[in-house]
Amino acid sequence: MRVNWNTYNPGGFFDELISSPGYARKPARRLASYLRGLTHEELLQKKTAAELAIKTMGISFTVYSDAGNIDREWPFDIIPRVIAQKEWNRTDEGLKQRLRALNCFIHDVYNDQKILKDKVVPKELIENSGNFRKQCVGVKPKYNTWAHICGTDLIKDGDGEFYVLEDNLRVPSGVSYMLENRRVTKRVFPELFENYYDIRPVTEYPAQLLETLSALSPRKLKSPEVVVLTPGIYNSAYFEHSYLAQRMGAELVEGKDLVVEKDKVYMRTIDGLTQVDVVYRRIDDLFLDPSVFNKDSVLGVSGLFESWLKGNVALANAPGAGVADDKIIYTYVPDIIKYYLDEDPILPNVPSYLCINKAQRQHVLQNLDKLVVKPANESGGYGMLIGPQASKRELAEFKRRIKAEPRNYMAQPLISLSTVPILGDRVVEPRHVDLRPFILQADKSYVTAGGLTRVAMVKGSYVVNSSQGGGSKDTWIIGDS
Amino acid sequence: MLLSRVAERVYWQARYLERVENTARLLNVFSGLLLDLPKGTKLGWRTLVEITGTEDAFDGKYKQSSERNVIRFLLAENNGFSILDLLALTRENSRTTREVMPTEAFEQINELYYFAKENAASGVDRGARYQLLEEIINCCQQIWGLMAGTMSRDAAYSFVRIGRALERADMTTRVVDVGSGNLMPSVQEQNSVTDSAPEPYENILWMNILRSQSAYQMYRQHVRFRVNAEDVVRFLLLNEEFPRSTHHNLITLTKVLHKLPNNTRVTRQINKTKRLLKDADIEKLLRKGLLKHIDNLQLEMAAIHFTIAETWFLPNK
Known part of the structure; x- marks a missing residue:
């Protein structure tokens, strides 16, 4: 070699x-x-x-x-x-x-x-x-900032x-x-x-992240209590959750480590309950709080959302921030x-084509074998169609899906990635x-x-x-x- | 600030790591000891299964307590007791406590796990066994040294020490148990048949028991009398200075606990165990058999564990 x-x-x-x-x-x-x-x-x-x-x-x-x-x-x-x-x-x-x-x-x-x-x-x-989370309407997070990371x-x-x-x-x-x-x-x-x-x-990233998160603390403390909320060891990014917690000197917590009392968030420590100021949550909105979102979630903390609404704890990113993380909204970002x-x-x-727009949808359907089609809300490369590499069956299947749910799809030319x-x-x-x-x-x-x-x-x-x-x-x- | 869940994992990580080291020491010493003892002694490979308290699992799998079976069982099998599995458990616990443990400690545990995974099976053969076990023991020592040299003396480190001390205190009683209850009569029986002096074999046996705890040298300096049952048992259970004696580890526990919040109940339980340990008349117990006494000690130590768990690990409410 x-x-x-x-x-x-x-x-x-x-x-x-x-x-x-x-x-x-x-x-x-x-x-x-x-x-x-x-x-x-x-x-x-x-x-x-x-x-x-x-x-x-x-x-x-x-x-x-x-x-x-x-x-x-x-x-x-x-x-x-x-x-x-x-x-x-x-x-x-x-x-x-x-x-x-x-x-x-x-x-x-x-x-x-x-x-x-x-x-x-x-x-x-x-x-x-x-x-879009209707529960977040009217909320004004610190610095009017929702997506911190x-x-x-x-x-x-x-x-x-x-x-x-x-x-x-x-x-x-x-x-x-x-x-x-x-x-x-x-x-x-x-x-x-x-x-x-x-x-x-x-190497400065963890320090920058800690500074960003600390700045969100509702309590004015010299070093507010920042925690990283992980779904646990079976999550694909667990290594990262633990890594960032370690580098920031923050606690890595799971839902069961937290408890909400009188709209304040606490973690269970060997000293008893300790108040938490900022939660860097690495679990999705819908699993954050079973009393508001997905009722079956065992990953989240009951009452967490209410504490956030009351301004007693900061959540990063804020619930609902994902409304701008949508492949359709993406096409409007320049505007x-x-x-x-x-x-x-x-x-x-x-350059992107919106399937919700009739003329653009026509273009997408006619040129499906040359385009990359993406669903609005998936991540990790799942649910995508790469036209030039797709079989006839896959193309037909995506035609059907696009017609059925145009809001859910957008298409882009296949970029010649460097x-x-x-x-x-x-x-x-x-x-x-x-x-x-x-x-x-x-x-x-x-x-x-x-x-x-x-x-x-x-x-x-x-x-x-x-x-x-x-x-x-x-x-x-x-x-x- | 230490999360209850993290405290628990740090504690278990230390216990498992100590158990790895102890198991490796036992296998090593017994492999040597059995070469020295005459054929026909009751002491055999089975003893290792008894010390580690794994009889049920072992008998579920094997009919014969042959060297090969026992070593394979305690070294390289997936059964929750083997050195390999104990290392996997250590690694799993340290993987989930990476945010409080030094990075290098995790890396070394990880490395040791991979080393064992690759080489454990080779230790079933006598030729490679000593080297392999020595390597594992050395790595464990390195990891302990690394933690001692780099961790702040905070709550997380306290739980490392608690896990290690309790595991050691417990293991030492098991080793003594085997030496006194299980082996002595067999050696004596045999000697009475041949009508020769009991000393040589008893001597070899107790010497090796000391060795399995790395205690032979320290015992020599301390006791200065030929190796005999009563002094060894006294040394391993009651000596205050030797770091692997049961008493020393109970003292360590008291000292470490002192710095932790809400320690009253646990301290009380440790004091109770200490009293039981110190008040015993070893000479008399040796004549009647130590078994019952050791059983009681182990129950008290199990109670220490449960009190620790109730105080610090279980989420309040």
């Missing part, structure tokens, strides 16, 4: 590391030549070292269908992805702008509904949204520009893997960090940014990637330096979700030096 960039062929796709056979893009030049200089043994050794580190560090994730094996090791490729600081600065701005606007939107939807009255976003979309998926098209694919405003996950990927890469390539590059650190901020969107959306090299068994090979940065917002905003790069490890595949065979890479935002 040797790295040979002359025979590396990304086909017709935009490759982020190599511009044409043998030539690396400017920010990646040092990396490319460093990798080329490694012997077969060195490469193999580094690959093995990374696998071992992941195993002993216990970096794992759960796949629901994988019975009996609740913690699988995290699939990781050692070649980092490189993004220039200058390009990132703009992306950072664009992400903050987007979340600011989305928070204005959510607040408006639950309060004055100006944007609906002005017919910028159709009222029916909200009324029919599976993520957002994971936005970005992709690069053939032109090499970032586009927003979707905003995850409910319980986005993956940030712990971003942090652990860096830890592994530092073990594998210490020399690159020392001699080659000025790489922006990512939403303009409406609330009076600014042009810095980051473009991927590629980056991964270290295959023998050679470096191109694979498609996306990027999930994490954005925080309370009294101020913060964006991670880079984010989680997800890789479709299977040749030619576009599916990057870890639940469906995706892997990941470290992402470097590098200075100009």
